Every structure is written in C-alpha cells, then in structure tokens.
Amino acid sequence: MLVRSRDARRIRTRFAGQPHPSEASDVHGPTSPPPTVVLVHGAFTDASSWAEVIRLLRTDGLTVLAPANPLRGLTQDASYIRSVLRQIAAPVVLVGHGYGGAVITHAATDADNTVALCYIAAFGLDAGECVGDITNRFAPMPVTEANLTDARPARFPAGLESELYIRQERFRQVYAADLSPRVTDVLAVTQRPIAQSALSDTSGPPAWASKPSWYAIAAADQMLNPIAQRFMAQRMAATEHLLKASHAVVLSQPGAVAAMIQEAVEHATDRGDGNGGKRLGSR
Numbered sequence: 001m002l003v004r005s006r007d008a009r010r011i012r013t014r015f016a017g018q019p020h021p022s023e024a025s026d027v028h029g030p031t032s033p034p035p036t037v038v039l040v041h042g043a044f045t046d047a048s049s050w051a052e053v054i055r056l057l058r059t060d061g062l063t064v065l066a067p068a069n070p071l072r073g074l075t076q077d078a079s080y081i082r083s084v085l086r087q088i089a090a091p092v093v094l095v096g097h098g099y100g101g102a103v104i105t106h107a108a109t110d111a112d113n114t115v116a117l118c119y120i121a122a123f124g125l126d127a128g129e130c131v132g133d134i135t136n137r138f139a140p141m142p143v144t145e146a147n148l149t150d151a152r153p154a155r156f157p158a159g160l161e162s163e164l165y166i167r168q169e170r171f172r173q174v175y176a177a178d179l180s181p182r183v184t185d186v187l188a189v190t191q192r193p194i195a196q197s198a199l200s201d202t203s204g205p206p207a208w209a210s211k212p213s214w215y216a217i218a219a220a221d222q223m224l225n226p227i228a229q230r231f232m233a234q235r236m237a238a239t240e241h242l243l244k245a246s247h248a249v250v251l252s253q254p255g256a257v258a259a260m261i262q263e264a265v266e267h268a269t270d271r272g273d274g275n276g277g278k279r280l281g282s283r
Contacts, residue, residue, distance in 0.1 A: 032091065033089070033090040033091070034062070034063070034090065034091075034265075034269060035062075035090060035091040035092060035093045035115060035116075035265050035268050035269065036062075036063045036064070036065060036088050036090045036091070036092050036093070037057055037062050037063070037064045037065070037092075037093050037095060037261060037265065038064075038065045038066075038067070038081075038084065038085065038088070038092050038093070038094050038095065039053065039054070039064065039065070039066040039095045039097075040066075040067070040069050040081055040094070040095065040096045040097070040100035040103055040104055041066070041068075041069050041097055041098075041100050042069070042096070042097045042098025042099040042100040042101070042122070043071055043098060043099040043164070043192070043193075043194035043198075044098075044165065044166050044175060044191040044192065044193070044194065045097075045098075045187070045191060045192060045248075046068065046190075046192050047066040047067065047068050047069075049097070049248075049250050049251055050066045050097075050250060052251070052254035053250055053254045053257050053258050053261070054066060056254060056255060056258035057258055057261060057262070060258075060262060062262075062265060063090070065084065065088070067080070067081065067084045069081070069099075069100055069103060071099070071192060071193065071194040071195060071198060072195050072198065073195055073197050073198045073201050074102055074103065074106055074130075074198055074201035074202070074203065075106075075201060077103045077107075077198070078103050078104075078106035078107035079107075081103055081104065081107040082107045082108075082110075082111060085107065085108070085111045085113060085114060086111070088113060090113065091113055091114075091115040091268055092111070092113050092114045092115065093114075093115060093116045093117075093118060093261060093264050093265050093268060094107075094108050094111075094114050094116070094117050094118070094207075095117075095118040095119075095120065095261055096117075096118070096119055096120065096122045096123075097120040097121065097122055097249075097250050098120075098121060098122055098123070098223065098224065098247060099122075099123060099131065099194060099198065100120075100122060101119045101120070101122020101123040101124050101125075102122070102123040102124075102125050102131055102203060104117060104119075104122075104207065105117075105123070105124055105125050105203055105206045105207050105208060106125070106203050106204055106206075106207075107207070108207035108211065109204060109205050109206070109207045109210075111207070114207065114211060115211070115212075115268040115271075116211060116212050116213070116214070116264040116265075116267060116268050117207060117208055117211050117212070117213040117214070117264075118213070118214045118215075118216075118260060118261050118264050119213065119214065119215040119216065119232070119233070119236075119238065120216045120218075120249060120250055120257055121216060121217065121218035121221050121223075121224055121229060121245075121247055121249050122215075122224075122229075122232075123224070123232070124206065124208055124213070124215070124232040124233070124235070124236050124238075125202075125203035125206060126203065126206055126235070127203060127204060127205050127206060128202050128203070129202060129203055130199065130200050130201055130202045130203070131198070131199045131200070131201075132199050132200050134224075134228050134232070135224070135225075135228070137228065137231075138225040138227050138228040138231070139225060139227070141174075141221075141222055141223060141224070141225050148164045148165065148166060148167065162195070162196040163193035163194065163195055163196065164193055164194050164195075164196050164199075165191055165193050166188070166191060168188040168189060171184055171187065171188035171191070172184035172185075172188070173222065174222045174223060174247075175187070175222070175223060175246065175247050175248055176246050176247065176248035176251065176252070177220065177222065177246045178220065178245055178246045178248070178252040179246070179248055179251060179252055183251070187248075206236070208236035208238070209236075212239075212264075212267065213233075213236045213237070213238040213239070214238055214239045214240075214241070214260050214261075214263065214264050215229070215232070215233035215236070215238035215239070215240050215241070216241045216243055216249060216256070216257060216260050217229045217230055217233060217240060217241065217242050217243065218243055218245045218246060218247055218249045219242055219243065219244050219245065220244055220245055220246050221245070221246060221247045221249075222246065222247065223246075223247035224247060239263075241256065241260050243256050243257075
C-alpha cells in the first residue's frame with residue numbers, strides 16, 4: 001500500500017512498513033521489549049469494537065490491551081488511560097478511535113513509554129481545543145443534535161450530567177453505513193453513552209507534537225468530517241492511510257486498521273526507542 005507522510009517542509013511517499021527517514025536515530029539496544037498495542041475506543045461503542053483488530057494483531061504475535069474508556073470527560077478519561085500506560089513495562093503503540101483520539105492525545109503527553117500514536121477516524125486535538133471546536137470548524141455532518149438524544153433514565157438523580165446517545169433509528173446511517181443492518185441493530189441498542197461535557201473539555205499539550213503518528217482517514221465517515229480528519233492528520237505530520245469506510249472503520253475494515261498499527265509497531269521496533277522521538281518538522 002502506498003501511503004503518504006507529511007512534515008512541515010515537504011511531502012514524500014513511502015511503502016507501508018518502511019521506516020521514516022526523518023526520525024531521530026537514538027536507540028536503547030536489542031534488549032528493549034517489543035511494543036504493546038493499547039487500543040482506546042471512542043463514544044457510542046465499547047472495547048469489543050476492536051475484537052477483529054485484536055485477533056489480527058495477536059495472530060502477528062503482538063501483545064494487545066483494550067481498556068474500557070470511561071467516556072466521562074476528557075480529563076478523567078485521559079487520567080485513566082495514563083494509569084494503564086504506567087503499568088506497562090514495555091514501549092507502547094497507543095491507538096484511538098473517534099473520541100478515543102482526543103483521549104490518547106491528552107494521555108500520552110507525559111507517557112515516556114509511548115513510542116507511536118495511531119488515530120483511526122479520530123480527534124487529534126491541539127492545546128486548548130475541544131471536540132466541538134473541530135466539529136464546528138468544518139461542514140456539519142448528519143450526526144447533529146437532531147440525531148443525538150439524552151436517554152438518561154428518569155430514575156437517575158436530578159442534576160446528574162447528561163449523557164448522549166445516537167438515536168437508534170439513525171445509528172446505521174450516521175455511524176456504520178457500511179455494516180449490515182443485522183450488525184448495526186445490535187450496535188444501536190448496546191451503544192455506550194458519552195458525558196455531554198466530554199465534547200467541550202479542552203485538551204492539554206498534544207502528544208502528537210513529540211511522537212510519530214499515523215492516521216487512518218475514513219473517507220465515508222458521517223460522524224467526523226473526512227476533511228477535518230485530513231486537517232488533523234496533516235497538522236500532526238502523520239502518515240496518512242485513506243480508507244473507504246464509515247466511522248465504524250474498526251469494524252468494517254479491521255484488516256486495514258491492523259495493518260496500519262502493525263506499520264507503527266514495525267517503525268518503533270526498528271528504532272528500538274522507548275521514548276518516541278520527535279519528528280523533524282514537528283514542534
């Protein structure tokens with residue numbers, strides 16, 4: 001697969017799995033353990049969405065973790081994922097899907113063992129930015145307020161923070177149009193809500209400013225504008241993979257997602273770097 005890598009000064013092409021020539025050359029020697037892949041899901045789903053990606057990565061001999069993203073707010077969610085990273089005695093390739101991208105961006109800034117970031121149709125926020133800032137900057141998508149609902153049961157205490165779901169009758173159209181109704185009917189009734197405040201919580205300094213990044217753009221995404229995805233990918237100087245997929249790309253194209261993650265793992269392994277060196281041209 002031909003993929004594209006951008007930095008602030010030039011555009012170049014390379015083949016999947018080939019190391020970035022712009023990376024620093026420091027290594028920690030042959031005793032460094034192989035990277036562990038940590039998968040962070042986004043809103044309206046759970047860690048089971050990674051099931052086929054996990055199977056493919058494990059078939060390749062990789063160690064994989066897929067913790068539950070609390071979806072309570074960016075600060076809380078990033079703090080939890082950061083605590084998971086600190087328990088891993090190996091380099092980490094950290095992967096986020098959708099809102100999970102905002103979480104890994106915030107969580108990995110001071111995670112020294114994170115050697116690469118992978119964004120799957122995900123929010124790669126900058127400092128002081130929130131999810132709403134990105135969605136409002138580009139043309140609106142079908143996942144508008146009309147397709148979201150606060151489905152909090154009436155028995156919940158008054159004053160409890162609102163939680164957002166996608167309306168079940170619109171779920172397939174806006175989230176997973178490339179999956180069969182048989183699959184999306186189940187996904188619609190098992191979706192996990194996200195706290196409404198998570199969409200307005202602002203990010204801290206972005207981890208992608210100091211760590212090499214990959215980005216899978218879902219070209220048929222009806223949740224996160226593909227133009228916004230490309231903007232974020234280019235801003236972080238990520239290696240881009242363009243996939244013809246909905247927002248549910250981890251379910252509809254697990255092979256392509258796993259291949260991109262494997263590429264990041266191979267890059268980190270080639271460098272032998274447990275500190276995720278800064279890419280030339282990044283800030």
